Amino acid sequence: MNIQLDHAPCGYFSITSTGVIRSVNQTLAGMLGYDRQQLLDQHVETMMSVANKLFFHTYFYPYIQLYGHVKEMYFSLRTMEHQDVPVLLNGVQQERDGEVFIDCVVVEMRKRIEHEKDILHTKTKLEELYRATNEANQKLELLHAEYEAKQQELLRLNHQLEALASTDPLTGLRNRRFFQEQLLANIALFQRMRLPFSLLIVDIDHFKAINDTFGHPVGDAVLTDLGQMLRSMSRESDIVARYGGEEFVIIAPSSTRDNAKLAAERFRAQIEAATLGGCQVTVSIGVATMTSVDTDVTLLQKADQALYASKSNGRNRVTHAADRTEA
Known part of the structure; x- marks a missing residue:
């Protein structure tokens, strides 16, 4: 590591895809009260509290695996003395010499400390107000109302963040990460209770020609309209997601081979008869129904081969x- 990066005015560390720290600059080591050697080859969770470990696995890892980068994620690291250090965390996933690394930069958020002091000051004022006159009690009620509003806003932002992490921004459907989680959940349910389900992969025919002829805005409109049409034609229990590009996937619980084929044919026919993004399009569909020998990988392969x-x-x-196997 060169001297400029080692003593940069921000913390830097690099971890493997499994979370092992391979590189750390002196700024970060000093920020957390460690000797650099104490952090190297340790798991990144060494620098985290239990709550932040959960946050890291719930938001940071899925987001960076999905998009390849994380920008300005609010986070807290833990010093060697078990003190929280609020930081802004930026990360990017890169491959070097055939191995995947996640390179991260952290900037200490001193305003958070000031904010905590304000909270403590407000708490002191509240304690004084509890002992004060009726006028002070009215002010206290106003402070409580403000606090509740901020709590509700925080909950709303957390729900929004969770929704964004599992939603395709163009079509508004669930994204590939959410689909993969639900696929594993349905497989687990099948293995426990033998509840059947089927998987459909829907692909727009000649989609490249639409983009080349009419431009990407029209292509995006086609994708958006198709996504909404698939959602409207599906059952409440179905999982409809954008898998990537012009491919959509549908998990159909309690759907047997014959049910799935009928549903897929209904999708195909109605899409052919519709106008999407101002264009007439058709789709090709591959269907696979879960069997006792299938895994998530084999089920996707079978549906993809059928497509x-x-x-x-x-x-x-x-x-x-x-049908392909029997043929």
Whole structure:
């Protein structure tokens, strides 16, 4: 590490994809009260409290794996003396020499300390107001109302952050990360209770030609309209998500092979008859139904192979993976 980075006015550390610290600058080590060697080859959770470990795994890891970077995430690190240090955390996922690293920069947030002092000062004022006159009690009620409003706003922002982490920003559907979590959940339910479910992969035919001919704004409108149409045609229990590009996925609980084929054909026919983003489009659909030998990987492969068969056989059609096997 060069001397400029080692003594930069911000903390720096680099971790592997499993969270092991491979590099740390002197600024961060000093900020947390560690000797640099005490942090190297340790897990990044060494620098975190229990609550921040949970936050790190719930938000930081999923976000950086999904988007490849994290910008200005509010976080707290823990010093060697178990004191919290509020920071802004920026991270980027990069590959070097065939290994994936997450490089992070942290900037200490001193305003947080000032904010905590304000809170303590407000608490002292509240204690005084409790012992004061009726006029002071009225002021206290106003302070309580302000506090409740801030609490509600914090809850709203937390819910918003959670929704953003699992939502595709273009179509408003669930994103790939949420879909993968729900796929594993449905597989676990199938393994425990043998409740059937099917997986549909829906792909827009000749989507590149739409972008090339009409431009990306029209392509985005097609994707948005198709996403909303799939959602409106699906059951409340179905999981509809954008898998990536022009591909959409649907998890259909309690759906057998025949049910899934009928639903997929209904989707295909109604999409063909509709106008999406001002364009006439068709879709090819691959379907697979969960079996006792399937995993998330094999089920996706089967549905994807069925989609490929639909494309190869002329597009604008539905293929079930089991039909290909029997054929």
